[in-house]
Amino acid sequence: MLQRLTHRQIEAFRAVIETGKVTAAADVLGTTQPSISKMISDLEYTAGFDLFERRGRQVFPTPEALALYEEVERSFVGMAEISRVIEDIRDFRKGSLLIAGMPALALKFLPDVIAEFIAEEPGITVSLRARSSQAVLRHLSSQQFDLGFAALDTDHPAVIREPTFTAGMxxxxxxxxxxxxxxxxxxxxxxxxxxxxxxxxxxxxxxxxxxxxxxxxxxxxxxxxxxxxxxxxxxxxxxxxxxxxxxxxxxxxxxxxxxxxxxxxxQPFRYDLLLPALRKPSRVASRFLELVEHKFATLFEK
Structure with a gap:
């Protein structure tokens, strides 16, 4: 069971989400900026995962924070229920993953990885879209997809593209x-x-x-x-x-x-990993990528 979770911490979290700034949240709650920062830091320590990315004076919620905020807004009552949601997110019992993949990976390779992933994390819902590489790039640029897999020679300013595996044709x-x-x-x-x-x-x-x-x-x-x-x-x-x-x-x-x-x-062929540039990968996405890396390695060992 989570320890040291307080109603004031949840209030601070909710205020920062809604105002986008620690200073504005302090004004809303009638307290100081250091006090809000301390409550958010304590909440992150208790939860076991980051809630915000700091960029200058602004803060941006992580995917985990948005999942928690949905529950806070829906109920905002009963610390026991909110504690349960935090534990579910932390322990991968709650969450979703939206993936777009080129057919070369989406027809067999990614389904195999997904089957292994949901066997390990049955609380996570995974959605897979099979699309051309250019369509995968467009999907990821919308920031609505968590992961993309493609083979590309072009970039998009809203997408991070990095090689995930290279092998010969x-x-x-x-x-x-x-x-x-x-x-x-x-x-x-x-x-x-x-x-x-x-x-x-x-x-x-x-x-x-x-x-x-x-x-x-x-x-x-x-x-x-x-x-x-x-x-x-x-x-x-x-x-x-x-x-x-x-x-x-x-x-x-x-x-x-x-x-x-x-x-x-x-004749080398490279598979690319695509990530939305405007937000960090969730913990769920990072865990899935570990399995992808392992699958590539084991597939070509045989």
């Missing part, structure tokens, strides 16, 4: 294919081979074309698709061979439906 081929005897494929291996290509509008397509041009290889393009999963399905059905991003290729390879080989020279 992989060749995929049907089971029993003639090239299966090779440990890695080179550009010349694709010459005159039936080939399933990414759509011309996909950025990685030009990089793959450049890879093939190093040996003047001219594969016979028999089909095109926007999604790596669609390409791998056609490969598994025997329509041809292809080159796709590493996560999807690895999952299909592990399923035993296609053969997967690295490329020489390597």
């Amino acid at each position: 992989l060749a995929v081929m049907p089971i029993g294919h003639d090239l299966a005897q090779k440990r890695a494929l080179e550009p010349q291996d694709f010459d005159q081979q039936p080939f399933i290509a990414l759509g011309a509008e996909i950025g990685t397509r030009s990089e793959t074309d450049l890879f093939l041009s190093k040996a003047s290889a001219r594969p016979r393009i028999v089909a095109e698709a926007q999604l790596s999963a669609s390409i791998c399905e056609m490969v598994a059905a025997g329509a041809g061979i292809s080159i796709v991003e590493p996560v999807t290729a690895t999952y299909f390879g592990l399923s035993g439906r296609v053969l997967v080989r690295p490329l020489i020279p390597e």
